[in-house]
Amino acid sequence: MLDFVQQLVSGVALGCVYGLIALGFVLVYKATEVVNFAQGDLMMLGGFFAFTFIGMMGLNYWIGFAGAVAAMALFGMLAERVVVRPILGYPQFSIIMATIGLGYFLRSIAGMIWGTDDLKIETPFSQGVLRMGSLVLAYDKLSVIAATMILCTLLYLFFNKTTLGTAMRASSENMLAAYYMGIPVKRVVSIVWAISAAVATCAGVLLAPITFIHSNVGLVLGLKAFPAAVLGGFGSIPGAVVGGVLIGVIESMAGFYLPEGWKDVAPYLVLLAVLLLKPEGLFGHHVRKKV
Amino acid sequence: MRFLFKTAYEDDIKLFPHSGYVVSYGILLALLLIAPFVLSSYLMSQLVFVCIYATVGVALLILTGFTGQASLGHAAFLAIGAYTAAYLQKYNVPFPVYFLAAGALSGLIGAMVGFPALRLTGIYLVIATISFALIVEEILARWESVTHGNEGMRVKALSLLGVPVPRDSPTFYFLCLAVLVLTIVGTLNLLRSPTGRAFVAIRDSETAARSMGVNVALYKVKSFAISAAITGFAGVLFAHKLSFISPEMFTLQLSIEFIIVILIGGTFSLHGAVLGAIFIVMIDPFLTYLKDDMPGMIAGIAATFGAGPATAGNIQSKVAAFASLNGLKGAIYGIIIVLFVLFEPLGLYGRWLKIKLFFQLFPLYKRATFKRQKIYVKSERNR
Amino acid sequence: MSYFRAENLSLHFGGLKAVDAVSFAVEKGEILSIIGPNGAGKSSIFNLISRIYRPTSGRIFFEDQDITEEPPYDIAKLGIARTFQNIELFENATVLSNLLVGRHRHSTTQLWQELLFLPSVRANEKVHRRRVEQVIEFLDLEPYRDKLISGLPYGVRKVIELARALCSEPKLILLDEPSSGLNVEETDDMSFWIRDLKNELGVTVLMVEHDMSLVNRVSDRVIALNYGRVLAMGSPAEVQQHPDVVAAYLGA
Numbered sequence: 001m002l003d004f005v006q007q008l009v010s011g012v013a014l015g016c017v018y019g020l021i022a023l024g025f026v027l028v029y030k031a032t033e034v035v036n037f038a039q040g041d042l043m044m045l046g047g048f049f050a051f052t053f054i055g056m057m058g059l060n061y062w063i064g065f066a067g068a069v070a071a072m073a074l075f076g077m078l079a080e081r082v083v084v085r086p087i088l089g090y091p092q093f094s095i096i097m098a099t100i101g102l103g104y105f106l107r108s109i110a111g112m113i114w115g116t117d118d119l120k121i122e123t124p125f126s127q128g129v130l131r132m133g134s135l136v137l138a139y140d141k142l143s144v145i146a147a148t149m150i151l152c153t154l155l156y157l158f159f160n161k162t163t164l165g166t167a168m169r170a171s172s173e174n175m176l177a178a179y180y181m182g183i184p185v186k187r188v189v190s191i192v193w194a195i196s197a198a199v200a201t202c203a204g205v206l207l208a209p210i211t212f213i214h215s216n217v218g219l220v221l222g223l224k225a226f227p228a229a230v231l232g233g234f235g236s237i238p239g240a241v242v243g244g245v246l247i248g249v250i251e252s253m254a255g256f257y258l259p260e261g262w263k264d265v266a267p268y269l270v271l272l273a274v275l276l277l278k279p280e281g282l283f284g285h286h287v288r289k290k291v
Numbered sequence: 292m293r294f295l296f297k298t299a300y301e302d303d304i305k306l307f308p309h310s311g312y313v314v315s316y317g318i319l320l321a322l323l324l325i326a327p328f329v330l331s332s333y334l335m336s337q338l339v340f341v342c343i344y345a346t347v348g349v350a351l352l353i354l355t356g357f358t359g360q361a362s363l364g365h366a367a368f369l370a371i372g373a374y375t376a377a378y379l380q381k382y383n384v385p386f387p388v389y390f391l392a393a394g395a396l397s398g399l400i401g402a403m404v405g406f407p408a409l410r411l412t413g414i415y416l417v418i419a420t421i422s423f424a425l426i427v428e429e430i431l432a433r434w435e436s437v438t439h440g441n442e443g444m445r446v447k448a449l450s451l452l453g454v455p456v457p458r459d460s461p462t463f464y465f466l467c468l469a470v471l472v473l474t475i476v477g478t479l480n481l482l483r484s485p486t487g488r489a490f491v492a493i494r495d496s497e498t499a500a501r502s503m504g505v506n507v508a509l510y511k512v513k514s515f516a517i518s519a520a521i522t523g524f525a526g527v528l529f530a531h532k533l534s535f536i537s538p539e540m541f542t543l544q545l546s547i548e549f550i551i552v553i554l555i556g557g558t559f560s561l562h563g564a565v566l567g568a569i570f571i572v573m574i575d576p577f578l579t580y581l582k583d584d585m586p587g588m589i590a591g592i593a594a595t596f597g598a599g600p601a602t603a604g605n606i607q608s609k610v611a612a613f614a615s616l617n618g619l620k621g622a623i624y625g626i627i628i629v630l631f632v633l634f635e636p637l638g639l640y641g642r643w644l645k646i647k648l649f650f651q652l653f654p655l656y657k658r659a660t661f662k663r664q665k666i667y668v669k670s671e672r673n674r
Numbered sequence: 675m676s677y678f679r680a681e682n683l684s685l686h687f688g689g690l691k692a693v694d695a696v697s698f699a700v701e702k703g704e705i706l707s708i709i710g711p712n713g714a715g716k717s718s719i720f721n722l723i724s725r726i727y728r729p730t731s732g733r734i735f736f737e738d739q740d741i742t743e744e745p746p747y748d749i750a751k752l753g754i755a756r757t758f759q760n761i762e763l764f765e766n767a768t769v770l771s772n773l774l775v776g777r778h779r780h781s782t783t784q785l786w787q788e789l790l791f792l793p794s795v796r797a798n799e800k801v802h803r804r805r806v807e808q809v810i811e812f813l814d815l816e817p818y819r820d821k822l823i824s825g826l827p828y829g830v831r832k833v834i835e836l837a838r839a840l841c842s843e844p845k846l847i848l849l850d851e852p853s854s855g856l857n858v859e860e861t862d863d864m865s866f867w868i869r870d871l872k873n874e875l876g877v878t879v880l881m882v883e884h885d886m887s888l889v890n891r892v893s894d895r896v897i898a899l900n901y902g903r904v905l906a907m908g909s910p911a912e913v914q915q916h917p918d919v920v921a922a923y924l925g926a
Contacts, residue, residue: 104547105629112622484799504751
């Protein structure tokens, strides 16, 4: 039983990271119908930025964290401006390919700058555990869970309660109509990319104590975040996080209770099952084409 | 400009619309046939890879380019073909048999992937095919009694009618070339028959295709099966060429390379697959060249512009250090993909058509001829 | 027995009754028009016939055969072709290959034969090509044979869609707003072609249309719908005079 709870907590913590990356997918998808295959790599880059600020320049953890988030938000806008904006409105597949290309580029550039070794960031949560009876929970995992909950709530409020959030939802439904209604669609898209890069950075920094930062971490985790996003319906913010948590828990349980090898394929088996039985995901809704 | 006057319904069905095609493809084929007696063994080896990649490119074009079903899992079909060959070879099954068996098994699994993919479109299909490929990769690594897991498998030289055909012999090259040419001809035949037209119809409007009597589900499965089978054939050749296979050769990276092949070549014509394959295969020699010769050359250029020997040497070592950076290949891939998507969505073959048209219409060519139309309103979510 | 018959056809989306217990019959060789205000359920009836939607209840008969449960692609095989309100052509293909897709229900060749392009396939292709050429001639599409759809104006696309439906040599053709988006001249052409469909080719026509002048010119009978229910049925003049129809259109 104790093992089960331990596994559950670490699964949820890992799942929150997946959820945060999936959240990035969902944000960009909601606003522009682009699936950003470089989302995981944005997370990786955010982690490296934080490492540079905290590990190399010796800044305070929180200042470094904030610096990395700000820098990555700018970088997200830049990436949108250079890679995505010129091809908005073209078939989805071109845009997917462009973001795959961006991912390749970021991975190798990061490898060139920061090398190929695993890096670690010292955080206030790195050590320390919470003891509840015989249950031992590490702070780093709890911090991920708490931060995810906070971020998710903030984003949910932002999208549903603010004018900018409404504008974003409008432009995702029909870009042209939103533009005619006076919504600055280009700026909205820029902001969405900034937010999604910032969320990715949070994921990267929170992840740093759990897994090490290296140039391929984004690819590995990004691929795990897809099942999360699909499970959640690819258009729903709470869905992404719930999907992420489910995937994290499934992975962690499969790793503990099933023979070796199942851990890595379990998320994808679940994904295929979901796509077969309920292609619109747990929280999505099915729309059909009108003729 | 050449004007074609059609006088019979045959003219719309012919593979070569006019004699110019026969001449140019004839010359190309002749050059390819004398290539092994002229080119260095290194270039020949690259040419074999071009044939294999182009075959996979054609397979992917059938599925993605013509039927409109994106797949980022073709490395898995290649792996299935390669492993089937390696496994059957251990039991002394003759080459023609395991070659066909590899294609058949791969095609069968392709059809099985096609069934669940029926309900999926766009991004969901991409993700599902990625998942499929990742699962296959894991199975290859774990099913040790058959695949030898991560240790990989040796593949002996293939033997044709009892005569061994080493992987760097001209015969092996001719075999690969023959597979490629047969694949291309078969695909062209398909495209001018009802099946090929049904594929294109499904790509452009499933609703309309259905209302015209096309059994969309059946044809999607057919497309998956054909594409996977061809990839399986290519997998056999791939295994023989490398003479050793292991799971980490068939990763997502390879699937993406295949997509790059058709993306760079152009997704609307079979020419694209071949051009894209040449491009992808030649990146490696290009990088080697960059590492070996570029630094000296740039230093030489710097010297002619009046840089002292010290500076030139400095430049040389800087350039050499840059060229041998880890991950340069990845960065180049990334930049190439982005540049092609942004600036040449029709690919290399599209560029060639534009150049041809430019000279044909000179001086009346206008750039807007190939301008893409942006569709901001049409949400692909509701397809 | 009627040639084509819909019995108590209903389509409900939750509480919304898009089509509500509609019954009508089409006689062989006639032109029947369905009219009604926006949202009356006209296109939904078409989508029910071509099985894009599954009816909530009711049955559809064609040539005395119950086709309610046939899969969508078999509807075309039975000889029912259709056009779409907002044009569903194969954008990135030539006019010729669009029309050849219309021949799909007549293709008999197997995949392996096609891969080798055996003489039988070649012979079949020539037959298809000749049939398509006849339709091209019928609808004056000669200038566009090798053009890509994506570069053609709206009016031409509308005609090509009709041509594609005709290529399948249908017995019954469903025209969903054939004149929408066409100018006066093009509408005139369309009305002649629709008459010719009936008189020269002997095709039965079921048509949804807003343009009353076109409806008056070509229809033998008219059905008026509103809120998914049949308001009136009869000759064009009768239906237009019917008090319920007047009320539905004028909102009285």
